[in-house]
Ligand SMILES: Cc1cc2nc3c(=O)[nH]c(=O)nc-3n(C[C@H](O)[C@H](O)[C@H](O)COP(=O)(O)OP(=O)(O)OC[C@H]3O[C@@H](n4cnc5c(N)ncnc54)[C@H](O)[C@@H]3O)c2cc1C
């Protein structure tokens with residue numbers, strides 16, 4: 001059996017079984033995408049699939065999925081707070097089954113539902129407003145009282161013992177988790193098959209601009225001429241924007257996540273609590289996947305801290321006392337490009353041919369394929385799709401911030 | 416890599432005692448600034464990947480505001496700056 005497989009493997013040749021291939025870098029491409037994360041790969045894939053634009057290069061400094069795309073906790077949902085944001089996430093959530101078929105890759109979409117807890121009457125009122133918005137937009141979401149929360153997730157402690165007793169929760173049945181690495185690999189393979197070049201271990205060092213228009217990018221492996229550049233550099237999107245003289249309303253903060261040793265299946269939903277700054281789900285392997293602490297000062301380090309491990313252990317044990325004694329197995333950090341209104345920047349820019357798909361903070365995994373699809377349409381046609389209009393960079397100058405938070409986030413002592 | 420920050424008043428302390436107070440920027444003249452320039456001042460940051468000058472506040476300590484140069488790649492403070500009481 002093994003021999004037969006190996007023979008076939010040898011006959012086909014190593015190149016054929018690889019999911020994506022290496023190519024020499026061409027001196028010019030129709031479009032260059034900076035960043036081989038999910039947003040960049042998705043845009044590349046849909047440029048090829050929907051618009052026949054296959055003379056496209058994805059430039060990745062390290063390896064694809066090195067950024068947030070390979071470090072996130074894989075939660076997907078579409079119960080955002082504002083009516084401008086919900087349509088994109090809603091379409092994005094509905095896209096997973098389609099992608100699994102189309103890319104012929106098991107993305108392990110597990111629509112187990114999300115339960116977001118409230119710990120006071122005021123928090124409950126806020127969640128009820130979010131529930132109402134979702135319902136008006138046709139997204140399944142409902143408010144549960146504490147007893148109903150416990151029926152859904154029996155291991156929750158709904159007594160008055162926890163520091164912040166559970167008051168109720170926002171239940172969103174269609175959300176869940178998706179295997180993030182698989183999405184990276186599937187989109188890369190899909191783009192590769194369309195003829196798109198993925199250049200790993202290649203760093204964009206500068207972007208060339210003439211008369212207000214992009215003309216090329218300078219990489220450590222040579223210069224590429226191109227009239228179109230997409231900044232999909234995640235945590236490094238401010239660095240890349242600086243290359244064309246654009247400052248972004250972004251603060252780059254490191255975010256940490258943890259997984260426990262594998263446990264018997266007991267948690268069948270994604271449970272989250274803003275008050276505890278914690279969320280958890282159980283992977284199909286049995287590990288409790290949990291986040292997320294953000295160090296409230298900017299840095300480009302992907303450090304992990306004892307401070308956070310302690311915080312997380314305390315929060316999880318308070319919410320679900322059965323976790324006492326469970327051991328953490330791994331911890332890691334990633335960069336988040338946070339905006340003041342917790343909504344992304346999917347936008348054109350004052351520089352002709354320079355587009356932005358960034359500012360996704362700690363919530364940009366779930367929306368990557370759908371955003372790439374619309375971004376590709378924008379790049380290929382030059383017309384901004386209606387669904388992306390709320391996310392323009394201009395909204396900050398126009399004092400028209402998105403309403404994803406009740407108050408503007410500004411990473412200072414006052415929040 | 417460091418998790419210490421030096422308060423001009425208290426000396427080196429655990430960085431979790433502090434709050435980040437934003438990048439040091441030049442505040443525009445409020446009487447003449449345009450609405451757009453004010454928005455830029457409020458929202459835009461440089462996010463230097465390297466050494467940048469920032470405001471910090473010793474929130475869980477003496478309450479001092481101070482400016483410091485810090486390397487955002489390893490959290491190491493570079494030079495201590497003036498103390499703005
Ligand atoms: C711990 C953690 C948990 C998270 N959990 C969730 C979650 O549960 N759900 C959710 O929806 N989102 C989550 N997120 C957020 C999500 O991971 C990101 O928003 C998303 O991955 C962003 O994708 P991206 O393609 O924009 O950027 P990235 O995946 O960061 O990709 C950017 C790429 O650009 C490359 N790059 C940077 N500079 C250059 C350059 N100059 N030249 C070439 N390449 C360059 C980088 O190496 C990187 O690979 C989480 C994030 C973290 C860190």
Ligand SMILES: [Zn+2]
Pocket residue numbers: 422423424425426473476477478479
């Ligand atoms: Zn002090």
